[in-house]
């Protein structure tokens with residue numbers, strides 16, 4: 314269920330088409346298996362035995378390391394590893410606590426296989442809601458920017474659904490920029506390295522119709538409460554949103570009206586707890602805010618429209 318405030322006039326989220334990415338990986342994404350505990354809460358345990366020799370031992374290793382979906386993870390690792398030796402290395406990394414997606418080298422997002430490198434923020438399935446909202450509000454062929462792009466998952470999903478005339482992304486973390494370039498270059502996306510809007514071409518000012526910005530929004534004092542996978546294997550710059558979690562959003566909102574086209578929209582993810590304050594930040598910046606929430610995904614998005 315989606316709830317909208319302050320008005321309930323927003324159209325329902327449209328679904329994002331599932332398309333295969335042009336990833337060089339040759340193994341098709343096993344749609345029935347969850348990519349990770351991040352993506353799979355509540356997934357039923359697999360009951361069909363896997364034919365690979367050593368499967369049970371591998372499951373036992375993963376389970377002993379605390380992997381809740383050990384059987385599903387074992388299947389994904391076996392299906393992704395090119396050799397037995399590589400499988401052993403990958404299982405070792407997973408047992409050491411790396412997020413499954415960084416071990417596999419990819420995550421599923423909006424039906425796409427997104428390359429994810431070690432040290433790069435793993436796209437969360439809840440962020441699919443932000444993409445759905447953007448798609449429901451934008452016209453095909455829109456000019457799209459993904460700020461704080463990480464792996465470029467949001468931009469890739471927007472590209473698949475909207476076929477934007479122009480697609481740009483930026484991130485301050487060079488590892489994220491490298492990863493996003495791999496994901497977005499085949500889609501015609503340009504990825505820039507730098508602080509927020511600073512590296513974007515000036516000619517974009519006043520022309521952006523969809524400005525997606527999944528900025529870091531965890532309050533500094535809560536970062537220590539995150540699961541170890543995030544705390545230890547995702548960069549702090551991807552998580553820490555400052556004292557109240559809204560520092561980066563404030564900076565984005567101050568500049569956004571200069572980049573948005575009239576009627577263009579800024580979309581940010583936030584927590585339910587922070588949503589009202591995030592909407593206030595957008596209003597202070599001159600945008601018309603609307604908070605939308607998806608219960609199923611536990612996802613909250615604030616949409617700010619340039620009048």
Ligand SMILES: C[S@@+](CC[C@H](N)C(=O)[O-])C[C@H]1O[C@@H](n2cnc3c(N)ncnc32)[C@H](O)[C@@H]1O
Pocket residue numbers: 434435436437440460461462463464465466467483484485486489507508509526527528529530550551552561
């Ligand atoms: C929560 S992650 C989101 C990544 C991606 N958009 C996604 O949804 O998977 C936040 C990203 O913002 C980037 N970031 C943080 N501060 C930034 C800044 N000042 N300028 C540009 N990127 C920034 C981080 O490097 C990280 O990749």
